[in-house]
Amino acid sequence: MNERLYQWFGGRSAVCATQHGKEQAMGPLLAQHAGIQLFTLPEFDTDRFGTFTREIPRAGSMIEAARAKAISAAEIACVDLAIASEGSFGPHPSFGLIAGNLEIVLLLDRRHGLEIVGQHLTTNVRWVHGVVHSTEQALELAQRGGFPSHAMVVRRSENDPVGMIKGLNDEESFVQAVQHLLATNEGRPIFIESDLRAHCNPTRMQNIRCATLDLLEEMARFCPACGAPGFQRMEAIPGLLCRWCRLPTSLPSAYRFECNRCGHQLTQTVEESFADPGQCSFCNP
Numbered sequence: 001m002n003e004r005l006y007q008w009f010g011g012r013s014a015v016c017a018t019q020h021g022k023e024q025a026m027g028p029l030l031a032q033h034a035g036i037q038l039f040t041l042p043e044f045d046t047d048r049f050g051t052f053t054r055e056i057p058r059a060g061s062m063i064e065a066a067r068a069k070a071i072s073a074a075e076i077a078c079v080d081l082a083i084a085s086e087g088s089f090g091p092h093p094s095f096g097l098i099a100g101n102l103e104i105v106l107l108l109d110r111r112h113g114l115e116i117v118g119q120h121l122t123t124n125v126r127w128v129h130g131v132v133h134s135t136e137q138a139l140e141l142a143q144r145g146g147f148p149s150h151a152m153v154v155r156r157s158e159n160d161p162v163g164m165i166k167g168l169n170d171e172e173s174f175v176q177a178v179q180h181l182l183a184t185n186e187g188r189p190i191f192i193e194s195d196l197r198a199h200c201n202p203t204r205m206q207n208i209r210c211a212t213l214d215l216l217e218e219m220a221r222f223c224p225a226c227g228a229p230g231f232q233r234m235e236a237i238p239g240l241l242c243r244w245c246r247l248p249t250s251l252p253s254a255y256r257f258e259c260n261r262c263g264h265q266l267t268q269t270v271e272e273s274f275a276d277p278g279q280c281s282f283c284n285p
């Protein structure tokens with residue numbers, strides 16, 4: 001328990017804007033470190049804010065989508081504290097050929113006028129997708145995606161939602177769905193993909209947990225000007241000098257922080273004076 005965080009959040013109830021069991025990943029951590037009690041709204045429909053299966057595109061950025069969910073849930077539940085999360089999958093920004101998962105968790109505190117965001121970017125991903133011509137091919141691809149502990153979606157084609165079946169997590173119903181669609185798709189192959197909803201993909205659930213830990217770290221940094229939690233690390237400024245050649249590397253030499261409430265900013269240099277030459281593109285190309 002962080003005493004200072006507890007003064008701001010201890011004993012407060014927060015609505016968790018999710019219908020996919022994310023409170024299981026976030027709730028215990030928020031309770032343990034900040035004294036926040038999470039609850040969910042059984043009827044809250046998060047699909048209208050966008051789906052991974054593309055029937056409903058997400059409006060705006062990840063943060064905008066998470067904010068919209070948090071505001072909506074807080075209004076429905078009549079509370080002043082809400083937590084929402086948003087995830088995305090794609091090529092990892094630093095290792096283009098490897099799949100990455102970015103998870104953000106947003107805390108909205110209307111009592112104190114705070115919006116604090118935690119995030120986690122990782123290559124720890126169970127995500128497969130592709131066209132298949134047979135049951136064997138479908139099973140092989142699904143198993144590479146961690147099936148059956150990680151559920152699958154079966155559909156006619158990549159963007160056709162008609163007849164799509166989500167949340168398939170046992171071999172019998174998966175094979176049945178694949179065979180049925182193959183038989184009724186006029187000889188064309190079908191498309192299968194990982195079901196990326198949190199309750200269907202335990203690897204993603206782990207990543208949401210990591211993003212929640214990052215949120216707590218951001219919350220626990222207090223603004224030196226106004227004292228509010230959430231003196232957020234906004235940006236890493238590269239250029240730490242190499243110990244051997246003294247040329248700038250891509251490692252951060254400083255971080256820029258900004259208060260989410262009063263806007264106070266601070267640039268703080270890192271503790272290390274030099275970068276390991278192993279990280280230098282000149283000494284270790």
Ligand SMILES: [Zn+2]
Pocket residue numbers: 223224225226227228259260261262263264
């Ligand atoms: Zn401040």
Ligand SMILES: [Zn+2]
Pocket residue numbers: 242243244245246247277280281282283284
């Ligand atoms: Zn060097």
